[in-house]
Amino acid sequence: MKTWRSARRSVGLSTVLAVLLASGHAGAEDGLSGGDTAWILTSTALVLFMTLPGLALFYAGLVRSRNVLSVLMHCFSVACLASIAWLVVVYSLAFGDGGAAHSVIGGLGKSFLAGVGPETMAGSIPETVFFMFQMTFAIITPALIVGAFPERIRFSGVLLFTLLWLILVYAPACHWVWGGGWLADMGVMDFAGGIVVHTTAGVSALVLVMVLGPRRGFPNELRPPHNPGLTVVGACMLWVGWFGFNAGSALSAGGGAGMAMVVTHVSAATASMVWAAIEWYRFGKPSVVGIVTGMVAGLAAITPASGFVGPFGAIVIGVLAGALCQWFTTWIKQGLNIDDSLDVFAVHGVGGILGTLLVAFLALPALGGLGLADGVSVGDQFVTQLIGVVAITALSAVMTFIIARIVAATTGLRVSTEDEIDGLDITGHGERGYDLS
Amino acid sequence: MKLIIAVIQPHRLDPVREALAGIGVQGMTASEVQGYGRQGGHREIYRGAEYTVHFVPKTKIEVVVRDDDEDRVVEAIQASARTGRIGDGKLFVLDVSRTVRIRTGEEGEVAL
Numbered sequence: 001m002k003t004w005r006s007a008r009r010s011v012g013l014s015t016v017l018a019v020l021l022a023s024g025h026a027g028a029e030d031g032l033s034g035g036d037t038a039w040i041l042t043s044t045a046l047v048l049f050m051t052l053p054g055l056a057l058f059y060a061g062l063v064r065s066r067n068v069l070s071v072l073m074h075c076f077s078v079a080c081l082a083s084i085a086w087l088v089v090v091y092s093l094a095f096g097d098g099g100a101a102h103s104v105i106g107g108l109g110k111s112f113l114a115g116v117g118p119e120t121m122a123g124s125i126p127e128t129v130f131f132m133f134q135m136t137f138a139i140i141t142p143a144l145i146v147g148a149f150p151e152r153i154r155f156s157g158v159l160l161f162t163l164l165w166l167i168l169v170y171a172p173a174c175h176w177v178w179g180g181g182w183l184a185d186m187g188v189m190d191f192a193g194g195i196v197v198h199t200t201a202g203v204s205a206l207v208l209v210m211v212l213g214p215r216r217g218f219p220n221e222l223r224p225p226h227n228p229g230l231t232v233v234g235a236c237m238l239w240v241g242w243f244g245f246n247a248g249s250a251l252s253a254g255g256g257a258g259m260a261m262v263v264t265h266v267s268a269a270t271a272s273m274v275w276a277a278i279e280w281y282r283f284g285k286p287s288v289v290g291i292v293t294g295m296v297a298g299l300a301a302i303t304p305a306s307g308f309v310g311p312f313g314a315i316v317i318g319v320l321a322g323a324l325c326q327w328f329t330t331w332i333k334q335g336l337n338i339d340d341s342l343d344v345f346a347v348h349g350v351g352g353i354l355g356t357l358l359v360a361f362l363a364l365p366a367l368g369g370l371g372l373a374d375g376v377s378v379g380d381q382f383v384t385q386l387i388g389v390v391a392i393t394a395l396s397a398v399m400t401f402i403i404a405r406i407v408a409a410t411t412g413l414r415v416s417t418e419d420e421i422d423g424l425d426i427t428g429h430g431e432r433g434y435d436l437s
Numbered sequence: 438m439k440l441i442i443a444v445i446q447p448h449r450l451d452p453v454r455e456a457l458a459g460i461g462v463q464g465m466t467a468s469e470v471q472g473y474g475r476q477g478g479h480r481e482i483y484r485g486a487e488y489t490v491h492f493v494p495k496t497k498i499e500v501v502v503r504d505d506d507e508d509r510v511v512e513a514i515q516a517s518a519r520t521g522r523i524g525d526g527k528l529f530v531l532d533v534s535r536t537v538r539i540r541t542g543e544e545g546e547v548a549l
Contacts (some may be wrong), residue, residue: 062483224490285480285482290484330485334486
């Protein structure tokens with residue numbers, strides 16, 4: 001599709017649209033593509049399905065049985081809260097016109113979708129569709145962080161953290177990379193959210209649990225995942241939903257979307273096999289929790305690269321994601337002794353950063369990629385990618401630390417030891433996941 | 438009458454049931470239970486992290502038999518539940534002072 005080929009200099013396809021939006025390119029339904037619109041509507045549904053119930057089930061199976069409902073509740077309520085916040089302020093901060101401050105943050109002009117009607121266009125699709133598609137990204141990103149803090153966090157703390165995090169981390173990060181901010185101006189490449197989604201969520205997860213503290217019994221006296229079957233079901237939904245996440249990020253129903261789907265699938269399959277093979281070698285048995293975790297790692301890692309690399313690049317990313325993310329899961333918990341409970345940083349953070357850095361190389365036509373922007377060398381692009389990762393890591397870490405302190409001082413961050421032992425289902429929500437009477 | 442409680446490997450339940458049916462034992466109660474003996478639980482690995490599972494899944498069967506049948510039943514359970522590996526479980530025999538068939542009110546060995 002010509003929009004994205006010609007616009008590769010400031011890439012992350014949402015950027016293209018953001019530029020269009022910011023420059024007031026919003027007329028009647030001129031240039032509406034029914035095909036593009038239909039695909040983005042579909043992708044929006046797929047990406048929401050990733051969180052509800054995909055990610056929710058993926059996480060729910062990994063905790064102990066007395067916390068299963070609390071994890072489902074976290075994911076569900078984060079989705080609701082993020083949707084409202086997106087409409088009220090976050091969409092506007094990410095994609096609105098920031099005026100003189102536009103390189104840093106968008107304005108409030110699009111709060112409550114002001115000035116956006118059914119006729120308003122964003123490229124070849126209605127802006128309402130773009131708004132909804134991007135909303136599903138703002139939903140899944142804080143929902144990913146749920147994996148860091150289950151089994152011990154206070155529910156009110158989850159809500160307050162999520163709200164502040166969306167405003168103070170997601171909105172600026174999304175604006176910098178996709179909304180026409182300074183990283184977009186530098187030409188950072190993040191096709192579908194390796195930086196905006198996975199780096200922000202992964203780094204924030206790590207910092208938040210350093211404030212929150214580990215689960216009682218970490219690391220040696222924990223209970224194993226209570227229902228790996230649920231985790232597999234959720235993981236499979238994530239895989240399917242990821243087609244909307246990555247191929248939908250082409251923002252068109254064309255060849256770009258098709259190739260993004262190819263590389264997404266190849267990376268997921270490769271990383272799954274690599275993860276399982278390494279486990280087989282290390283522990284004598286390949287595990288089902290392992291193979292689906294490898295899948296998520298492969299998907300997170302291909303995300304920033306999915307519009308820029310070919311199948312060869314996808315295999316390289318899949319192999320490295322399956323190996324590196326597995327190594328990090330062990331190192332974060334056993335080396336650094338940090339209880340990022342469901343490995344949000346090791347899988348999403350490491351995967352997203354890996355893909356973001358590798359895209360500078362794997363986008364080369366010689367490696368089957370679709371090429372860098374004209375006149376940009378691999379070295380230049382790599383430095384740009386590195387700046388993007390470092391900047392978003394710093395933003396996420398500093399802001400998350402401040403937010404965590406605010407939450408700890410207001411709603412409180414952690415439940416009592418007694419509630420932690422009894423489980424958050426009954427103490428936090430008055431319900432039990434399993435009635436075994 | 439004797440109550441025989443056997444805690445066995447779950448996968449030996451069917452062989453035990455068949456063995457007891459083969460010597461004329463007409464009923465039993467089986468429950469899924471958790472426990473540990475001298476082997477002290479086992480380890481599971483998820484995402485590279487080892488979890489010690491202290492309580493291992495077992496199956497508990499309870500059978501009440503006539504005094505005369507005690508030895509035959511104990512031998513049948515022991516033979517059919519045995520794999521020879523650690524974790525095969527244990528078997529206990531207790532005296533039973535009274536048995537009542539709820540439907541008819543019959544008491545004693547005829548109620549078995």
